Amino acid sequence: MSAFEITDLEYRYTNASSFALQGINIHLKTGQCLGLIGPNGSGKSTLLSILSGLLTPTSGTVHFGHNDGLTLAKFVQKNVALVPQEYAFYAQLSVEQNLQYFVSLCGFNRTERQLRVLTVSQQCQLQAVIGQKAKFLSGGYKRRLNLAIALLKDPKILYLDEPTVGVDPVSRGNILSLLSELKSQGKTIVYTSHLLAEVQNIGDEIVMLNQGKAHYLNLNNGPNEHKRLSVEFAHSLSDSSINQLSSLPMKVEYKDKHIEAYISSPEELFSMLTLLNHWKHDILNIHYDQTSLTQYYLNHMEKNDITEY
Amino acid sequence: MILQSIKKEFILVFSDLHSVAVLLIMPVIFMLIMTFAMSERQDDMTQNIQIEFKTNSEFEQTLFAQYLAQFGYQIGPKIPKASANLVLQPNLKQQLFSGLNNALIQIEFESSTSPAIQALINQHVQLAFARLKLHLYMLDTEEISESLPLDKQMALINLQTDTSAYIKITSDHLQLPVVSYSVPSWLIFGVYFIVLPISLTLLNEVQNCTLIRLKTFPVNLQHYFLVKLLAFYLFSLGQFILLSLIGWRLIPLLVDLPPVPYNQICQLVCTALVVSLAAVSFASIIASLVRSFEQAIVLGGGVNIIMAALSGFMVPIDIMPSTLQQIAQFSPMFWSAQLVKGTMYGHFSHEHWISVIYLLVLATISPTISALLFSRRIRGLSWN
Numbered sequence: 001m002s003a004f005e006i007t008d009l010e011y012r013y014t015n016a017s018s019f020a021l022q023g024i025n026i027h028l029k030t031g032q033c034l035g036l037i038g039p040n041g042s043g044k045s046t047l048l049s050i051l052s053g054l055l056t057p058t059s060g061t062v063h064f065g066h067n068d069g070l071t072l073a074k075f076v077q078k079n080v081a082l083v084p085q086e087y088a089f090y091a092q093l094s095v096e097q098n099l100q101y102f103v104s105l106c107g108f109n110r111t112e113r114q115l116r117v118l119t120v121s122q123q124c125q126l127q128a129v130i131g132q133k134a135k136f137l138s139g140g141y142k143r144r145l146n147l148a149i150a151l152l153k154d155p156k157i158l159y160l161d162e163p164t165v166g167v168d169p170v171s172r173g174n175i176l177s178l179l180s181e182l183k184s185q186g187k188t189i190v191y192t193s194h195l196l197a198e199v200q201n202i203g204d205e206i207v208m209l210n211q212g213k214a215h216y217l218n219l220n221n222g223p224n225e226h227k228r229l230s231v232e233f234a235h236s237l238s239d240s241s242i243n244q245l246s247s248l249p250m251k252v253e254y255k256d257k258h259i260e261a262y263i264s265s266p267e268e269l270f271s272m273l274t275l276l277n278h279w280k281h282d283i284l285n286i287h288y289d290q291t292s293l294t295q296y297y298l299n300h301m302e303k304n305d306i307t308e309y
Numbered sequence: 310m311i312l313q314s315i316k317k318e319f320i321l322v323f324s325d326l327h328s329v330a331v332l333l334i335m336p337v338i339f340m341l342i343m344t345f346a347m348s349e350r351q352d353d354m355t356q357n358i359q360i361e362f363k364t365n366s367e368f369e370q371t372l373f374a375q376y377l378a379q380f381g382y383q384i385g386p387k388i389p390k391a392s393a394n395l396v397l398q399p400n401l402k403q404q405l406f407s408g409l410n411n412a413l414i415q416i417e418f419e420s421s422t423s424p425a426i427q428a429l430i431n432q433h434v435q436l437a438f439a440r441l442k443l444h445l446y447m448l449d450t451e452e453i454s455e456s457l458p459l460d461k462q463m464a465l466i467n468l469q470t471d472t473s474a475y476i477k478i479t480s481d482h483l484q485l486p487v488v489s490y491s492v493p494s495w496l497i498f499g500v501y502f503i504v505l506p507i508s509l510t511l512l513n514e515v516q517n518c519t520l521i522r523l524k525t526f527p528v529n530l531q532h533y534f535l536v537k538l539l540a541f542y543l544f545s546l547g548q549f550i551l552l553s554l555i556g557w558r559l560i561p562l563l564v565d566l567p568p569v570p571y572n573q574i575c576q577l578v579c580t581a582l583v584v585s586l587a588a589v590s591f592a593s594i595i596a597s598l599v600r601s602f603e604q605a606i607v608l609g610g611g612v613n614i615i616m617a618a619l620s621g622f623m624v625p626i627d628i629m630p631s632t633l634q635q636i637a638q639f640s641p642m643f644w645s646a647q648l649v650k651g652t653m654y655g656h657f658s659h660e661h662w663i664s665v666i667y668l669l670v671l672a673t674i675s676p677t678i679s680a681l682l683f684s685r686r687i688r689g690l691s692w693n
Contacts, residue, residue: 084518092324
């Protein structure tokens, strides 16, 4: 089921010589998370503004699934919530006063309002600070309150702009697990962040914007499907060992007491580990991980070798 | 939503000490200072004015000094910080009745002496001189006997020149204490400063993206803006009533003046309704225009101070040049102050009703303009 579909989207600011966004095509399914990355000024905010109905595209279309014939603005008001990078609430009000105020704008009746405030404060673990003034909250609680306000109207789609900036690792973990939970409940999420590990962790689809153009990064298919196994030995390998490496079914590079194996299946991993076990060489260090988005991002930004989406 | 919005705005204003200071503390301080400054009677004032007067031994000069001293001045030959120096020509009597119009008295004011004090001294010197001339004439015609003690001669002259019985002052204003002049102006000044909290809360909402967030809530932002103005209108009414009570009940006690004998509460409430409505409406235009905190303070504060100056809050409008008096007719603060003074004096003249009409017109037009400006502004909002 489609959450939204962007087709041939272009946007040019008034009096600007070039397009802020050009040829954008994105299709996101309900319950998926779109990770939106890119350098500053790449067009992320412009794209979010268009998706929020704040800007009208110069050309192209944005179509939301199950929009019931609503205009974009009405659909956004009913189904979409924003979590800006800024603390978009009233610092002088308490957490509860903030929640009560924003929920009063959602059109619920009194009982529903109380229920929404209770649900959201539990969901975002705000009960402990419910009576505190927002300005005295820690960074982590402020981020949770920022998110809680967006959840008050029970949106189908959630846009989050750097929702974990300035947050300690524990709070960040809490926020990310809450987002995963929301995703499992069928909420669609558009997530922008410069913390690429987070985007990689939570994003089902990752789109990198650069100079107004979208590039689709698929870390699970094509030439970048491999996970990397790095092994550092105490001594150089013998020639016979090096020859054995060439018999393995995957690409393996050897250089100066190090081997790098590019693993694409559990069988390949098993064969590599079997060989290491057979050798009985002294191993100083062993590391196995997915290709990091950070590495990918840096490589592709440098080489500009990005698959067009 | 309306109650929550009103509650929110009240909490925001009361938690901002600057806003509370501007809206409540500043006008009270102004009212207190101005009432205290205006409470001093004229003879108390002249007691603090020193005049250097070098008399020679001539009887006429001594007599003139005594007439001048009757107004309360401190007069002496060597005064270090005198406001004015007086020098009389010798042989005063001969010159006075010679028929020549020579200057017989020279007044030299210190540079620090204010124009108002200069005018006062000048007026008193003329009166003292007129009495001296009559005194000398009556001695010459023997209507006063030289054998009478000097203080009795002077008492006779004072009696001859006393015209108070011939003048009847009918103005109702005379009955009112000084707070009726000092309080309305600074009350209005404070009420119009509602522009600052309106502008600052709106700017905060723009800058921390709350307004963008609100744009995606199922709420009409025009409606939201009007509810915000309603909240500030209620705040302004409370401010008006509180400042009125402080100005007309507490301040007279503090400066040892009688309280204002005022019982027309209904008229005062009606005046508060109109003045606060006009003040909030006018402020809404500025709030929709400003784009930064600096602009809010300079434009909001600056416009208010200029309007206050033009409306006769700082210098009485009666003594302003006619051009400035004409300009004052276009100031909402002037209309508001006129209205409050009319209420205080207990009668409404034609001019007061015109002020009501002007203020209601302003209160109708301003929100329309500000709603359009606000609408333009929210159309330009986008994700930072």
